[in-house]
Amino acid sequence: MEKTAIQDFVIASLSGSASTSQQAMLQEWLSASNSNRSLYSEIKRIWETAGNTPFGVFNTNEGLEMLMQQVQPVSHNRWWLKVAAILLPLFVITGWYFYYSSTSHWNTYIASGVLKDSLLLPDGSLVYLKPGTALHYKRREVILGNGEAFFRIVKDEKQEFRIKAGNAVIHVLGTSFNVKRTPAGADVIIWDGKVSLEGKSNTVTLTRGKMGIVDQYTGEVSGIEGNYEYRCGWANNDLAFNNQALGIVLEELSALYHIQLKVMDPAILKRNVTIRFREIPLAVALAILSETMDLTISNVTDTTYILTERK
Template sequence: MDVKDEGEEDAQASSQRLKLEVEDQQQRKKMFLLGYQFWAKIAAVFLFFGVGAWLYSSQFSTQELLFLTKDTAQADTLTDGSIIVLNKHSLLRYPEKFRGNQRQVWLTKGEAFFTVAPDLEKPFIIHTGSTTIKVAGTSFNVKNRKGSIEVIVEKGTVQVSKSGKMITLSTGEKVLIKQSTVQLIKENNADKLYTYYRSGEFIADGVPLWRMVEMLNEVYSSNLSIGKKGLKNRLLTGTLKNESLEAVLAAISRNTKLSIKRKNNQIILY
């Protein structure tokens, strides 16, 4: 019978315990490394998307501003140097800063005159209703009222498109687009009455009376009419201050010798 020395057994037991402790430490270290690698990957993913979101935000995303007028026209200058004169009761949406290869704004309602800073590489685009207006650098008037879009070019060239159709307008030309049609027919602009909210006056340079009445009804929301058919094409010449309707009518009456009659809510020139 073999009899092991007691000291030898203690040494073997101690060696076994040390071996187990080393294996346990190695296992713990391995688990720690695996956990560290896992959370490091998670952190890297969050960092990747965080940096990506920041880059996207800094390059493409921007705050949208609202330019809203009530009872008076106002002017504003955009970050690219373009100047907008917004007529009363109008709304324009535009970015705080233009990014990318386009400068886009939205005329939600009303009327605005645009003096666009030239930039051939970044065209200026106005969206209004279902119509798109594209320019590189020019000045023009856009009106969106009661579903109809009117574009008048004062200087330069303007591209107007709707439902896949497009026309190009030059200085002194205009187009009137009704909501129910996709026809784009340009014509010569015959007067300067559209400038009234910028200049503060109605420029009647050989303007027929029916056209002046049409404009006054739009500007003052009045119910003005011509009592005799033979008077419709009477030409008006001169400049009328954009004051009250009563003052404008008094000036027309003095210059044309026409009389004014009021019946209920209607005003009749005869």
């Protein structure tokens, strides 16, 4: 069997990406001799422990050649020499694999958790995701599926960061912003810095607090007037409202704390307020809201609150 074929199905098996044919080839190779099985067991053990080992720059060709030199036939009573000989090159090939997959191969991540999930990207950028949100990523590029994510992008003036969400393409160097994708399109809101939002036929530059929308069907980009910073609050626990309707404030607070805030008089939902809730517990947030808006807030269940005007 060719060295390159053995290399391919061994690495594919260890990384969990082996195809049906590669799995069959692996089984055939393992069945060929006890030394192959012993070697694979040792490689697997080292691979699993090396997954968290820091790595630097690896010579891919040299590492692969060193690894494949170890799969030549040897006598059964000297298989342990093969295992010993593979220790160093295996660390080289393991490092190569994780480095190469982080820079060239697309990875897939689906957010879990109840409130939010987070993911550290290969370049050091951080993403917060709402549960169920899926994305594909490599070093400085992301494809966002339906869902919502907040990005803190590490600045790199030599290489922009690129995010694709349907017909929307977001170009950034280093900033923080929120992206929400639905079947109807995508919207982008800037927390700090600025981004370029590109559609099929036009491009809009967005700055702090601004929102841009890309229609999924036409690909047209529209800049929306107003300050939408509060839409980023779910990720960084910092809800800031500037002359916003109380109805919007209650909606965002409900989503952040996973509660229901109801009013007896719908007219108060139209009252505007400038207020901020930054990394505070629910009880404090409700107390601030009560005093600022002159409201009485009654707890009717563990997660439901009724707001009424004070008399």
